[in-house]
Amino acid sequence: MTELPPLSALRAFEAAARHMSFTRAADDLGMTQAAVSYQIKLLEEKLGFPLFMRKPRKIELTAKGHQLSGRLICAFSDLRNAVDSVREQSESVLTISCNTTFAMQWLAARLSSFEQRHPKLMVRIVPYDTSEVPQFLDSDIAVTACHPAPNDWVQHDIVSVHFTPMLSPALLKDKPALKTPADLLSLPLIGPHDPWWALWFAEAGMPDTDLSHLTSSRMGSQALEGNRALAGQGVGILTPFFYRQHLDAGLLIQPFEQVTEITEQSWALAYPQSSSSNPRIRQFRSWLADELKNDGVELG
Amino acid sequence: MTELPPLSALRAFEAAARHMSFTRAADDLGMTQAAVSYQIKLLEEKLGFPLFMRKPRKIELTAKGHQLSGRLICAFSDLRNAVDSVREQSESVLTISCNTTFAMQWLAARLSSFEQRHPKLMVRIVPYDTSEVPQFLDSDIAVTACHPAPNDWVQHDIVSVHFTPMLSPALLKDKPALKTPADLLSLPLIGPHDPWWALWFAEAGMPDTDLSHLTSSRMGSQALEGNRALAGQGVGILTPFFYRQHLDAGLLIQPFEQVTEITEQSWALAYPQSSSSNPRIRQFRSWLADELKNDGVELG
DNA sequence: TACCATGGATAAGCTCAGCTTATGCATGAT
DNA sequence: ATCATGCATAAGCTGAGCTTATCCATGGTA
Numbered sequence: 001m002t003e004l005p006p007l008s009a010l011r012a013f014e015a016a017a018r019h020m021s022f023t024r025a026a027d028d029l030g031m032t033q034a035a036v037s038y039q040i041k042l043l044e045e046k047l048g049f050p051l052f053m054r055k056p057r058k059i060e061l062t063a064k065g066h067q068l069s070g071r072l073i074c075a076f077s078d079l080r081n082a083v084d085s086v087r088e089q090s091e092s093v094l095t096i097s098c099n100t101t102f103a104m105q106w107l108a109a110r111l112s113s114f115e116q117r118h119p120k121l122m123v124r125i126v127p128y129d130t131s132e133v134p135q136f137l138d139s140d141i142a143v144t145a146c147h148p149a150p151n152d153w154v155q156h157d158i159v160s161v162h163f164t165p166m167l168s169p170a171l172l173k174d175k176p177a178l179k180t181p182a183d184l185l186s187l188p189l190i191g192p193h194d195p196w197w198a199l200w201f202a203e204a205g206m207p208d209t210d211l212s213h214l215t216s217s218r219m220g221s222q223a224l225e226g227n228r229a230l231a232g233q234g235v236g237i238l239t240p241f242f243y244r245q246h247l248d249a250g251l252l253i254q255p256f257e258q259v260t261e262i263t264e265q266s267w268a269l270a271y272p273q274s275s276s277s278n279p280r281i282r283q284f285r286s287w288l289a290d291e292l293k294n295d296g297v298e299l300g
Numbered sequence: 301m302t303e304l305p306p307l308s309a310l311r312a313f314e315a316a317a318r319h320m321s322f323t324r325a326a327d328d329l330g331m332t333q334a335a336v337s338y339q340i341k342l343l344e345e346k347l348g349f350p351l352f353m354r355k356p357r358k359i360e361l362t363a364k365g366h367q368l369s370g371r372l373i374c375a376f377s378d379l380r381n382a383v384d385s386v387r388e389q390s391e392s393v394l395t396i397s398c399n400t401t402f403a404m405q406w407l408a409a410r411l412s413s414f415e416q417r418h419p420k421l422m423v424r425i426v427p428y429d430t431s432e433v434p435q436f437l438d439s440d441i442a443v444t445a446c447h448p449a450p451n452d453w454v455q456h457d458i459v460s461v462h463f464t465p466m467l468s469p470a471l472l473k474d475k476p477a478l479k480t481p482a483d484l485l486s487l488p489l490i491g492p493h494d495p496w497w498a499l500w501f502a503e504a505g506m507p508d509t510d511l512s513h514l515t516s517s518r519m520g521s522q523a524l525e526g527n528r529a530l531a532g533q534g535v536g537i538l539t540p541f542f543y544r545q546h547l548d549a550g551l552l553i554q555p556f557e558q559v560t561e562i563t564e565q566s567w568a569l570a571y572p573q574s575s576s577s578n579p580r581i582r583q584f585r586s587w588l589a590d591e592l593k594n595d596g597v598e599l600g
Numbered sequence: 601t602a603c604c605a606t607g608g609a610t611a612a613g614c615t616c617a618g619c620t621t622a623t624g625c626a627t628g629a630t
Numbered sequence: 631a632t633c634a635t636g637c638a639t640a641a642g643c644t645g646a647g648c649t650t651a652t653c654c655a656t657g658g659t660a
Contacts, residue, residue, distance in 0.1 A: 002384050007307035008647070010379070023607060035648055037609060041574065042647095047383075048578035049390050049440065056656045057607060063395075064386050071382030075375050080304055082371030083347075086364050090349050095363075140349065274341070278348035308618070323636060335619055337638060342618095356627045357636060 005046040012039035013051060014076045017069030020059060090140075093122045094280045097139035100127040101222040102267065105242035107143070114287050121280060141271045141281055154276055156285065157300030158267040158292065159241045163196050164259040166243060166252045170232040178255040181206060188234035190225045196237045200260045241267075244295070269299070305346040312339035313351060314376045317369030320359060390440075393422045394580045397439035400427040401522040402567065405542035407443070414587050421580060441571045441581055454576055456585065457600030458567040458592065459541045463496050464559040466543060466552045468532040478555040481506060488534035490525045496537045500560045541567075544595070569599070 004010075015025035015036070022036040029036070044050050051065030061069055098107055103125055111123060126139055145161050165184055178184065181204040189197060201209040222238060229236035230251060238252075240259060246252040269288060275281050289299040304310075315325035315336070322336045329336070344350050351365030361369055398407055403425055411423060426439055445461050465484055478484065481504040489497060501509040522538060529536035530551060538552075540559060546552040569588060575581050589599040 002380065002387065004380055004383060006646085007311060010383070011307060021607080022609095031647090032649060033608070034610080034650080038647075041609085044572075044574035045577065047387065047390070047574075048581075049575050050572045054608065057605095057658095059608080064390055067389070068382060068386040071378065071385075075378040075382055078371065078375040078378060079310070082368060082375055083304060083310075085371075086368040087347065089367070090347070090364055272344075272350045274344035274347075275349050277345065281348075306617085321636080322638095331618090332620060333637070334621080334639080338618075341638085354637065357629095357634095359637080 005043055006039075009039045009043035009046065010072060011076065012036045013043050014069070014072045016040060016052070016059070017061065017065070018073055020061075022059065090278070091280060092120060093124060094141065094284060095124045095126060095139040096284075097126045097128060097142040097144070099144055099267075101226075101239075101242065102143050102145075103127045104223040105226065110291055113291065114284070117287055118283055121283070140275065140278070141269065141284060143267070143269055145265055145267050153270050153272055156269045158269060158288075159239075159297055161239070161262040161265040161267060162241070162259050163200065163237050163239050164254055164256060165200065165235050166226075166229055166238045166240075166247075166254050167235040168230055168232040169250065169253050171234070172253075181256060181258075184235055184255075185209070190228050190234040190236040194225075194237055196260070199262075200237060200258070203260045204256070204258055241295075241297075266300075305343055306339075309339045309343035309346065310372060311376065312336045313343050314369070314372045316340060316352070316359070317361060317365070318373055320361075322359065390578070391580060392420060393424060394441065394584060395424045395426060395439040396584075397426045397428060397442040397444070399444055399567075401526075401539075401542065402443050402445075403427045404523040405526065410591055413591065414584070417587060418583055421583070440575060440578070441569065441584055443567070443569055445565055445567050453570045453572055456569040458569060458588075459539075459597055461539070461562040461565040461567060462541070462559050463500065463537050463539050464554055464556060465500065465535050466526075466529055466538045466540075466547075466554050467535040468530055469550065469553050470532040471534070472553075481556060481558075484535055484555075485509070490528050490534040490536040494525075494537055496560070499562070500537060500558070503560045504556070504558055541595075541597075566600075 012025065012029065012035070015028050016022050019025045019028060022040070023033045026033045026036045040051065044052075049064055050062050051068065052059045053062055096107075104127075107125065111125075115121070115123060143158070167187065171187060172178070175187075176183075181201065191197070198209070201207070222236075222242070225236040226238050226243060228234060229238065230246065240247065240254060243252055247254060269285060271278075271281055285299070292299050312325065312329065312335070315328050316322055319325045319328060322340070323333045326333045326336045340351065344352075349364055350362050351368065352359045353362055396407075404427075407425065411425075415421070415423060443458070467487070471487060472478070475487075476483075481501065491497070498509070501507070522536075522542070525536040526538055526543060526546075528534060529538065530546065540547065540554060543552055547554060569585060571578075571581055585599070592599050
């Protein structure tokens with residue numbers, strides 16, 4: 001494959017051929033006439049033949065110049081279109097990799113407000129369950145409780161990772177009120193092997209509470225545990241932030257004040273450093289900040 | 301029309317996408333891996349979204365990266381093809397703008413030797429008559445007696461512009477031999493208003509010879525005058541260099557030793573400065589030099 | 601026919617994009 | 631464990647690619 005001449009020279013020639021004028025080409029490219037003249041001379045030297053005939057107040061393409069110009073104009077146009085279209089596409093679609101729980105419990109309900117604010121933006125949510133680092137590398141933006149985001153990612157904290165037992169009032173019907181954390185053990189716990197239970201009990205002064213005898217169907221996603229709790233199937237260990245509305249409506253109750261926080265982690269909005277100038281992402285970030293403000297939370 | 305990102309960044313990305321490796325792309329482009337990494341990072345920042353996902357020992361295109369890469373690879377390929385084809389074409393055809401006289405009297409007869417030496421090169425001769433600066437700007441190379449070539453043209457002198465009266469021996473049949481220049485006036489002169497006549501007579505010691513009464517059909521091209529002289533229609537003022545063979549064969553005779561030279565002009569090979577690196581032109585120049593050496597002339 | 605106005609060429613000089621070299625880091629292979 | 635591979639990053643250099651300023655030729659115009 002033959003070595004290509006300097007691209008800037010080709011670009012200058014393409015513009016000059018398009019405008020049939022060095023001066024106008026220079027305007028087009030945002031540079032001076034001298035620069036265009038220089039680049040074209042350079043290209044002619046590299047190629048070994050002249051491309052333009054310089055006539056008094058105009059320029060004319062030589063035969064070879066003409067031949068070259070046609071194809072270059074096409075190629076550059078393709079180039080611009082390629083870049084433009086990927087830019088546009090990236091301005092019209094926003095792909096959000098989002099932890100399932102956050103997506104279901106928080107995002108889904110509010111997304112219509114975002115779509116109202118930015119009607120031209122199509123939002124695509126890619127939920128994920130795994131606790132490990134998700135493959136959100138291929139999405140524009142991610143909402144995650146992921147520990148250390150890749151270090152060239154920007155991260156804005158949303159809320160801490162926190163949790164406390166919750167249950168449906170229906171579950172307590174015909175049962176004594178819960179007075180101490182230990183009373184919980186008389187009720188079915190949802191996802192008892194979830195380490196959150198252990199942490200919460202430990203903080204409640206019951207460090208070695210043995211939960212191993214309880215049925216376990218560790219279901220990863222808090223959203224599902226939340227649904228089971230709502231359905232009165234047991235006590236879930238849930239994040240109050242995600243269930244504010246259910247709590248307010250009395251669909252769920254939080255028997256104890258104590259909320260355990262994991263300080264090393266945090267729910268966060270994250271995106272690649274390289275995307276920080278992306279308008280869609282700024283839009284989403286600022287919308288999210290506003291939404292959170294309504295909840296009395298500041299985006300970090 | 302949206303501003304294009306830096307072309308060098310696009311080129312680096314194109315190569316990286318083609319090879320799916322920064323290291324190999326760098327080899328391809330003749331630069332270092334660090335440079336490719338830098339350029340791609342730059343492009344990602346300009347575009348506002350990532351193009352590659354960096355995995356441990358490999359890279360993967362993001363969705364947008366994939367979309368962009370396909371079209372860029374095409375566009376760059378077009379670009380390369382455009383340049384290559386005009387380069388190739390310019391290696392297979394040689395267009396020579398040539399003064400008609402030189403073309404007919406000198407070039408035409410020897411061209412077969414050039415074509416033999418460079419069988420792959422197609423030679424196209426564009427003859428011109430005008431004494432003014434010809435439009436040979438659109439040819440690869442020119443042979444001309446043109447005074448000052450455009451000053452960004454390279455010029456190799458061939459022979460001086462020189463001339464002397466010549467005639468067919470047939471014209472002198474049944475006539476007295478020519479003893480002095482003045483004797484010429486008893487014969488028909490071909491192109492008597494040609495300034496060359498005046499110059500020659502002046503140098504012959506007859507500065508004010510009045511030629512105005514003689515028939516005049518100034519025909520510009522020496523070749524035609526030469527033909528008329530050969531046909532015995534009169535005395536032509538011709539360049540011996542072009543008629544060596546006719547003189548040797550006795551088809552023309554040169555009655556006087558005196559040959560007038562115009563020192564400010566010269567027959568020359570000329571081509572644009574920008575073409576000096578063109579292999580076809582080197583080939584032609586070196587062939588011409590060899591051919592001239594056979595005539596005992598050195599190419600300047 | 602003199603004189604702008606236009607459009608390209610050229611010279612000199614500056615500046616930073618775009619490279620290099622050197623090194624670090626993570627990971628898959630042995 | 632250790633090595634090999636492949637990308638990221640830092641620091642520093644240099645010349646491509648610009649700018650500014652000026653010149654030149656010519657076509658249009660009064």
